[in-house]
Amino acid sequence: MNTIIEQNFSVPYRYQVCFTENLFSIENHLFLEALEKGKKPKVFFVIDSGVSDSHPDLVTAIKNYSSNYSGNFIIAAEPLIVPGGEECKNDLSIYQKVVEATHLFGIDRHSYIAVIGGGAVLDMAGFAAAISHRGIRLIRIPTTVLSQNDSAVGVKNSINAFGKKNYLGTFTPPVAVLNDFNFLKTLDDRDWRAGVAEAIKVALIKDLSFFTWLEENAEAMARREIEPMKTQIIRSAQMHLDHIAGKDPFEFGSSRPLDFGHWAAHKLEHLSDFRIRHGEAVAIGIALDSAYSFLQGRISRSDLDRIFRLMHTLGFQLFAPELEGDNLVKGLKEFQEHLGGQLTIMLLEALGKGIEVHEMDESLIHQAVDKLSEFHHQQQSGI
Structure with a gap:
């Protein structure tokens, strides 16, 4: 009994x-x-x-x-x-x-x-x-x-x-x-810039108006003007708090919208032996998953260009040699283990709106890396 x-x-x-x-x-x-x-x-x-x-x-x-x-x-x-x-x-x-x-x-x-x-x-x-x-x-x-x-x-x-x-x-x-x-x-310029990646992340998956504000104020923040940086910090913090107050603050499930761009970022940090700082890795991870979203037909080329242009204006590098080869893809399995369940990756359905998927195509990941490499070389060449 x-x-x-x-x-x-x-x-x-x-x-x-x-x-x-x-x-x-x-x-x-x-x-x-x-x-x-x-x-x-x-x-x-x-x-x-x-x-x-x-x-x-x-x-x-x-x-x-x-x-x-x-x-x-x-x-x-x-x-x-x-x-x-x-x-x-x-x-x-x-x-x-x-x-x-x-x-x-x-x-x-x-x-x-x-x-x-x-x-x-x-x-x-x-x-x-x-x-x-x-x-x-x-x-x-x-x-x-x-x-x-x-x-x-x-x-x-x-x-x-x-x-x-x-x-x-x-x-x-x-x-x-x-x-x-x-x-x-x-803060040095790298740390001043790096944290803005998390604001871009939350804006892209939750609030188009905030993304537009970031575009409008990117040059001022790049010049280290403190007032727009304060505004960005408070607005981003509020959006993160609002999410935490939702249905799963202790992440019992496998859904983690605020980890947009992070599966690649975490792996990239380790692959670079932490030469690439967390915010810098998140910026690359966001760019990668945005390019992947574009390749899947979820967002337009002009949407992708806006994302890349914003990050470039802020001073982010969107490519690192550690992205090439198969090591990056291994980060997907590690991320799934970290989630403790089903693989759940946040992608973009539109600017300001995220969508969760439960599998990713390796060939498209490599094509997304190529998009980042192409953009990087264009910027290096001044095109």
Whole structure:
């Protein structure tokens, strides 16, 4: 005889994504407002070395902020400076340092880990926070365009393992995301540009008007004008949040519309030994899947030209030698494994409208690569 007792419950999640400047100036209370009221918690800071190098006064500013608001929170220990980029997700000893700090400094479930950096550092520290004490509260302070308009606003945390991107990870929401636009001013041109790829992605699959806005403001963003970049970041972040609030925020199914262009991007990052940064790889992946959509007759040649032209105006390179050969196609199988089920790839049915497919033609993938190579050589030749 079988006895079955069924459990069914839901847990609401709520967190704010905030935009500001000079987060750690004494006059700015945004960081304080992210902390639980009526208590004096410990906060442990993890900082991307690229950010600390570009902002040498950051640690001092944090300490002065803490001293001024000593009744509100305590800095648990000296901030931990970690390498940025994929190195911090590939080297398992780095996330272990964050976990070790929770043990050494008594950082418990009522404490906070505040991580300041690009998307890779946010992923890594978020993973460490999620597995320590079964979940330490996380405050994300993203410092790149890509992390402010996409990765930091979501619920994913991860590190790489077994040569695969994001193999180990959790779905754990932060308690707050605090975006300081001032961090963007010290980005190099590559990181300034790279994050816009995620805005193009969400615009192409969800909102033609946003895609048109990106076209109209591409030259200004390429000139590093901050106001259109702020607008782009906030609008992209809102669209990503709207999607996350939908029917499958923890991705139990195989449908992941926001991974448009990402199956190729993830493989390309590894094939290039991460010479190609994530946003740059996403731009190439979007261009590839857009060309594939064109070859299938889903979008017109003029549509494809608009996509390529927008990316070129922003400064993206849409071809890399790693695209050639059979290694890229192997990324499809790896992506299916990552999905944990049926292969589901987002393509374009029209500008501003995505469509999911469950198989891809290898010969068309190679033809799409040829389209990218052709466009690349035309641009190199000034045609």
